[in-house]
Amino acid sequence: MKRTKINILLALEKTPGEIIIKGWVRTRRNSKEFCFMEINDGSCLKNIQIIANKDLENYSDIETITTGTSIAVEGRLVESPGKGQKWEIQVSKIEIINMAQDSYPLQKKRHSDEFLRTIAHLRPRTNKYGAVFRLRSEMAFAIHKFYKEKGFRYLTAPLITGSDAEGAGEMFRVTGLDPEKVKKQGKMDFKEDFFGQESNLTVSGQLSGEMFALALGDVYTFGPTFRAENSNTSRHAAEFWMLEPEMAFCDLKENMDHGEELVKYLTQHAINECHEDMNLFTSFVDKSLPKLFDILLNTEFGRISYTQAIEILLKSKQKFEFPVEYGTDLQSEHERFLAEIYFKKPVFLTDYPKEIKPFYMRMNDDEKTVAAVDLLVPRIGELIGGSQREERLSVLEKRMEEMNLPMEDYWWYLDSRKFGSAPHSGFGLGFERFLMMITGINNIRDVIPFPRTPGSIDF
């Protein structure tokens, strides 16, 4: 007989009779004549209760089973006479697969998130982190589903890149050079290196995405991204996942329409497909989540220009630590004011001064601002960052000159503007930040299986 997963059993209307389950013991309660155990197999948040009677041949072992032990259970699924569960299993046989040792660090009570980070290899066995990582899996699937339905192609952009000036932050160097030799020579000779030149881990798949959007039409990349910034915050990680759609024949407004549709779709998907896990977040992490979901699903996101945002901030009676000034990037407190207090919903900010944005963003007619867009959401800040791309060769070259970028390194990028260039747009959405938003979890380390942050690469 094959094992049945617990989520399947718990959803049954009537008993199939004899079944086998396999999983891990969450708690055991002994009686004189029998003992109760709660078993979890990771298929869902809920445990199933089993009742083992004293007449089982290995009962003396069974009554010493510890939390965390893996077992296989044969028995009959019956309606539970007790309160709190519909089904339970009357056991006919228990095989102890591996007894958890006494030092098993997870207990039947709440642990702090900080402690659980120190045992990141075991934390998915807790209710909260089980829910987080089931949701993460489901959301990754939902992204592919959304784009499949919209006719996008999935592009797997390279993770090792030769270009070192994408403008998205510090990069991790990739090298095969022998450290001893480098030390002796006093410098890194990249001509000797694996690729014959400098190479780094990617900070964005965007440039690849643009090339493929100009061939396949609508594409998206979804994968890991690396930043060597020494960022010590609850919203940054050195390795994170980013979704980057790139669309041909698409302007800034359509880009925003797409972003809003995406956020609404993913939120709805989470609510529909992860009902039980989402309820845990609402109950134990952030009770205001239902209100947020109502806003995300049922209101139109705000849309204002950078210039309008500056005016709103200047006119507001709010006291800010940093002054509001046209021409500089908004501070966190300014972004939070806009999303949390002024609009009370997600808001797109567009058309930033060219000086504070990268070279590839399309120059507006005023020649002062570019067609950039950020989506600011309450509590998280920037969820999406994107733009309409500069498709005009001469304008693009002029910008690159102004910013002292090595044009020859970008010959292939510039080619796309020579051979059938077309308006196109795209953005990056931080996958972990999206997960933080819909779970209420405040630290990015708690929505990544094994987080990588400055000074921390355990597991």
Add this chain to the structure above:
RNA sequence: UCCCCAGUAGCUCAGUUGGCAGAGCAAUUGGCUGUUAACCAAUGGGUCCGCGGUUCAAGUCCGUGCUGGGGAGCCA
């Protein structure tokens, strides 16, 4: 990288004015009960983060380092 806060039992935390190291949970042992983070009792468990200093005496005060957390910058 900068600013602020914290570090005491396996976990969560208390520790008064500087004066004997504590509780709950977990573990172990026993009891009890169709139990629901079961309950009751007993037992074991400490480099009070490290180093240095002040003092008759430091978990407590001072300096310093490390680790963790919150915030800022950078960004997704």
